[in-house]
Amino acid sequence: MASRVKSIGLRAGSIVVLLLLWWAASEAMNDSQVLPGPLAVARTIVADFKTPGPEGESAYFDVGITLARIFITFSASMLAGIGIGLAMGLNRLCERSLLVLIPLMLTMPTILMVFLAIMWFGYSEAGGLMAVMAVVTPFVAVNMYEGTKAMDKSLTDMAVTFKAPRTLLLRKVYLPQLMPYIFSAFRYAFGETWKIVALAETFGLKFGIGYMFFFWFEQFNITQTLAWIMMFVVLMLVLEHGVFARLESRAFAWRSASLARGRA
Amino acid sequence: MSTQQARTVQRVKMAPVIPGEPMRQRAMASSAITIDKLTKRFPAPGSGDEFVVLHDISLTVDEGKFVSIVGPSGCGKSTLLNVIAGIESYDGGSVTIHPKAGRTGAEPRVAYVFQSPRLLNWLTVENNIHFVLEAQNVPRPKWRELVAKNLEMVGLAGQERNYPLNLSGGMQQRVAIARALAIEPDILLMDEPFSHLDAITARKMRFDLMEILARAKPTILFVTHDLSEAVFLSDNIYMMSTKPAQIFKSVAIDIPRPRKSDDLALFDLEKTLVRDFFSVVEARG
Numbered sequence: 001m002a003s004r005v006k007s008i009g010l011r012a013g014s015i016v017v018l019l020l021l022w023w024a025a026s027e028a029m030n031d032s033q034v035l036p037g038p039l040a041v042a043r044t045i046v047a048d049f050k051t052p053g054p055e056g057e058s059a060y061f062d063v064g065i066t067l068a069r070i071f072i073t074f075s076a077s078m079l080a081g082i083g084i085g086l087a088m089g090l091n092r093l094c095e096r097s098l099l100v101l102i103p104l105m106l107t108m109p110t111i112l113m114v115f116l117a118i119m120w121f122g123y124s125e126a127g128g129l130m131a132v133m134a135v136v137t138p139f140v141a142v143n144m145y146e147g148t149k150a151m152d153k154s155l156t157d158m159a160v161t162f163k164a165p166r167t168l169l170l171r172k173v174y175l176p177q178l179m180p181y182i183f184s185a186f187r188y189a190f191g192e193t194w195k196i197v198a199l200a201e202t203f204g205l206k207f208g209i210g211y212m213f214f215f216w217f218e219q220f221n222i223t224q225t226l227a228w229i230m231m232f233v234v235l236m237l238v239l240e241h242g243v244f245a246r247l248e249s250r251a252f253a254w255r256s257a258s259l260a261r262g263r264a
Numbered sequence: 265m266s267t268q269q270a271r272t273v274q275r276v277k278m279a280p281v282i283p284g285e286p287m288r289q290r291a292m293a294s295s296a297i298t299i300d301k302l303t304k305r306f307p308a309p310g311s312g313d314e315f316v317v318l319h320d321i322s323l324t325v326d327e328g329k330f331v332s333i334v335g336p337s338g339c340g341k342s343t344l345l346n347v348i349a350g351i352e353s354y355d356g357g358s359v360t361i362h363p364k365a366g367r368t369g370a371e372p373r374v375a376y377v378f379q380s381p382r383l384l385n386w387l388t389v390e391n392n393i394h395f396v397l398e399a400q401n402v403p404r405p406k407w408r409e410l411v412a413k414n415l416e417m418v419g420l421a422g423q424e425r426n427y428p429l430n431l432s433g434g435m436q437q438r439v440a441i442a443r444a445l446a447i448e449p450d451i452l453l454m455d456e457p458f459s460h461l462d463a464i465t466a467r468k469m470r471f472d473l474m475e476i477l478a479r480a481k482p483t484i485l486f487v488t489h490d491l492s493e494a495v496f497l498s499d500n501i502y503m504m505s506t507k508p509a510q511i512f513k514s515v516a517i518d519i520p521r522p523r524k525s526d527d528l529a530l531f532d533l534e535k536t537l538v539r540d541f542f543s544v545v546e547a548r549g
Contacts, residue, residue: 154378154380154382155382155384157346157351157382158378158382159395159399160350160351161349161350161351161374161375161376161453162375162376162395162396162399162400162447163399163400164395164396164398164399168395168398172387172395173384176384176386176387254385254386254387254429
């Protein structure tokens, strides 16, 4: 308990120090065209949410659009990656044919994939989706595949002797063993997804946080540019630490439950 | 896969019992497992050769009996259980299993207790049992009673919601036994189920197993390398040797139950069987 308070204190403290440094630098510079202070940026953020922006929509709209894009592309590439990885792990033919292709996909630089996807699919939602899938899916698939290789064969045999049908085997024996692999892929995939979505919004897609960021960048409005960057960073931090961390601790409750009682 | 078609276990469905005649069916000592000239080969690693894991094995296990297979490690006795359980194929001979007399039209139910508990650690004790009940299509309304009855039988009443990792090795193995009994098996296969436990726990488990089986009464095929364990538990013992892996002796044990572990008759029998083992081993060099 005490150590938890301490770690929260430390984290909050370092953020406060960063904000103070920012504030001190902006005071020293004394030029809001170059480095506006944190307060000015915060006020701009609040104003962006309250009043319609250049496209006639408030920040809620753009944040919503970005979130929806992240959610859809992320889910699609996770599901595809998990499916392909499982197929590779459980089926010889899939394993042999795909194992060659995946390193090829993985070596492709992310930014090139984004440009390629935009060239093929235009400045459209499909282009963004393809870019994310091309980068994230192979990574998730490889992780899953490695997970299947690490599964405990003796549990599969146990399930087979009791005549567990395939779906039951998948749900209760395979997936729980793959959870650590799914979560580690989850983390990376999410980080990649929001970076690619931001990139695609900046260069091509209409609306969204990246789009607004680029809009104000072209106007040379540093306060607004910083405001949209901050919105993005805060949103992603909340998602990563608030939502995923909670999901993860729920998925592994059986471990901590065991440990807690073991100690008691 | 080999070009030759892999053989699997034949599961005999019993013809319906004729009304008015059930007693006669019962009176016959019907067999639960019949193995006839079973042969299994594994490909030898590195070369194209094969080596023989099981050679010309024949045995029968009568319904309701406790039969042990005793042999040194590596004699193929676990492989034999895996063949009966249907997780390994075989190359020659036949393996037939029958449901309990009086159970009509059903496929025989086979349960397996392994050397290690093989529980699903992410599921509670209760859900581990639910897993096999679901696998065997046992109707859901029966689950609660089956879980309660079998956990009580192995002495783990009240542990339904606990996770396996909170339990000791002995308790985990009890859960595995409860899981196997929950499907009300016609045949229970046990592969050195107490070999991973300390001597005192193993001894206690053997006594408890005798009591549990007096109530549950499945047919049991038990594999062990421990002759005194086999002598204490079994109605029949098949003794296996290595190189080649075959059965060289079968013994019926008529000592009445409940047995005491310090019964001199058990000791004498064990001594004789140990001598037999050594003579076979020495004769083969």
